[in-house]
């Protein structure tokens with residue numbers, strides 16, 4: 001296995017790379033460092049490059065004898081995608097199409113693709129299984145669905161073998177504490193809550209308390225980043241075993257409201273968090289809870305972090321020890 005990881009300096013990418021490297025796999029990280037962090041890359045091979053740079057991509061594939069790709073490099077913020085759709089279609093769709101062109105040209109036909117629960121939109125039922133209808137309510141989800149559809153067509157016509165992993169809410173940090181979540185600007189709930197605990201923010205805004213949920217705030221399925229990382233490795237192994245293209249959800253199967261997450265963080269940190277009710281955020285569905293039965297059944301995925309407080313504890317350790325993240329942005 002010689003694996004190219006685009007976006008390997010980002011949050012989920014860096015955790016996957018660290019795990020692959022620990023397992024002794026040959027990994028090359030390819031990242032333009034616009035969002036990613038050089039210090040997050042815990043493997044010897046790093047190429048600073050953009051997915052639009054076909055020449056550099058091709059050089060990397062040839063130089064490292066790449067035979068599979070894990071493609072994380074993308075923009076992934078729901079709110080931003082509603083404000084700047086052009087940026088999202090360009091990077092997530094055109095950029096990925098370019099990567100696929102280079103892969104096919106160089107006969108690299110195994111791909112693990114970062115997709116998202118946002119492809120479902122307001123789900124017709126929960127827990128969400130992979131087969132329900134997909135009506136994304138935000139641009140981010142639309143760009144990922146477009147690419148899933150393109151890969152399905154490429155799979156049929158060009159022999160591409162891909163596994164798309166639809167993440168629910170990635171969170172937490174590696175238990176060794178050397179890598180974690182560092183986005184700028186930060187928009188995700190758990191890091192924002194923990195930054196509030198650290199006094200870096202005045203208060204946490206709750207985006208809407210009039211949803212049709214038990215306490216009026218949105219319900220999400222929070223999944224530990226190392227459980228996600230493990231799923232990528234299982235997906236890669238499946239592709240090397242010759243399995244067919246497929247799509248899997250990755251979640252915990254438990255839903256927590258925004259208020260419940262804040263309460264859990266208060267318990268973990270022992271700090272009282274100041275909250276404010278704010279308007280709804282555009283593009284947010286009320287409830288997203290995964291059924292991950294398919295990947296458990298077919299790839300033997302077995303998430304280790306099922307307790308939300310344990311997950312928040314790992315994130316808290318990272319944020320407490322790295323109040324400025326990697327300190328490079």
Ligand code: UDP
Pocket residue numbers: 078169187188189190192204205206207208218219220258281284
């Ligand atoms: N959220 C919130 N306040 C914040 C950030 C997020 O109330 O400052 C809510 C958001 O509306 C959503 C949930 O927390 O219902 C998770 O949002 P996040 O951005 O972490 O992940 P997403 O669900 O967008 O992938």
